[in-house]
Amino acid sequence: MYSIGQAFKNICKNIRLSLASVATISACIFLFCLFFSVIVNLRNIVTNIETKVGITVFFDEDLSDSEVKTIGEEIKSRPEVKDIEFTSADDAWESFKKDYFEGREELAEGFAQDNPLKGSSSYSIWLNDVTKQDEFVQWLQGLNGVRQVNYSNQAGSMLTGLNNALLIVSLVLIGVLLAVAIFLIRNTVVISAEFRKSETAIMKLVGATNSMIRAPFIIEGVVLGFVGAAIPLAAIYFLYNYAVTYMQKNFTMLSDIFSFLPISEIFPVMAVTALLLGVGIGFFTSLFALNKHLRV
Amino acid sequence: MIEINDVSKTYENGTRALQHVDLVIDDGEFVFFMGKSGSGKSTLLRLLLKEIDASDGDIVVNDYTLSDMPRSYVPKYRRRLGVVFQDFRLLPDRTVYENVAFAQRVIGKSTREIKESVPEVLRRVGLSSKYKSFPNQLSGGEKQRVAIARAIINKPDILLCDEPTGNLDETTAKEIMKLLDEINSQGTTVIVITHSREIVNSMDKRVITLEKGVVRSDVQHRTGI
Ligand SMILES: Nc1ncnc2c1ncn2[C@@H]1O[C@H](COP(=O)(O)OP(=O)(O)OP(=O)(O)O)[C@@H](O)[C@H]1O
């Protein structure tokens, strides 16, 4: 209890440097949270694209319906397949007609007897784990009678590339800020310790233990780290919710794929990580700073 | 009991502060240390506090050999000692009460215990009425009484005083010495470093004189002899 009171006294006496420490650690953790949100959401979008678009398999023209059916069964039996849907050549033609001859159906009449899309029967396949997509596509292509496999790895891989670039940039930025934050917390704690040198000297003389002498300064560091994490977390919480509502209002048509994850899904992990980060930095920085400065 | 067996102390810079000191101080004794500036008196005190370690020989306090004492035990050992300095070493931003209570807070005593023992010890040093004052509102003698109160509140076995009256006028110095004598009469071993012949001559105590790090004399002073 005594140590906690002393820690707060330290912070108040040293208010400018304390604020500077809190500000840098806040900036650091704010960036962490920001990148964390963006990266997690991008990854979610990649998953959405891959799962929603799915894989389409076309067959050799001379394949009989029953052979196509057998391949369908085979595909369905694979564990990574979540869903599979058959589109017959006639279905394909119907939907093509609807798209291209809308309102002028008579133009398509000429093809009535002979489906021009013969052989374009296909399966649409959705996987339950998109990371297995490449492997699965390879397997499909190796099947007898499979003519073509369409799948969208482009959007996915582009976003994944973006994601990785972002990850690197964020790690570098966070690393730099982290170094500054550690430096400032260290200084704050060391100055507090210097400031109270005579007091610590008396503490030693009356038989205070090392941990007793250090506790106020360590608590000081931890409090700085904690506050430095709590502020950006609150900010991110509000900003994120604001962004989500804004997106929902203004970009409804994209919401299927480019939807934000709800805050409740990412916040717990983010908050725990950020707080651990802040408190950990505060604790270890002051601990190591004091190892040099306060010895019984 | 304090046994100092053939102790020498050479500082890192080569200064030989103490050389082959042999002394025994019994429980409940009152001992003066005298000697010119630089003769090694404070060095001896710092050795007893285990602020520094002897270069040679060993010191045994209450059956603990200081050179063998693990670092982690030092705080506990120091709780058995009280220390008073010439410059008082009070915390300027705290009241008399808080300065004395400090010695108990830092060793984890409960507020209830502190509330009982601080007024009692302030009464003992004659400062009951000043408990709310800050150090800069006190006279030198009063400041030293606060420092003594802080030194004895944890009921130490040994009270170490490094020139406790060095900053005080003669009358005040005599009062402080009287207080130390009272504390000694209640069983605490008291060791006082002083430059004042006057004070030493006014009391019938053992007087050890150091000279250039060596014990020059060790006598029992008798007034009027
Ligand atoms: N930390 C130190 N490093 C090096 N030399 C020191 C140190 N402390 C004291 N000395 C030297 O050791 C010798 C004894 O010093 P000490 O402080 O014990 O003397 P003293 O008897 O207390 O003197 P005074 O009466 O002036 O207080 C002196 O020569 C001093 O300069």
Ligand SMILES: [Mg+2]
């Ligand atoms: Mg001295």
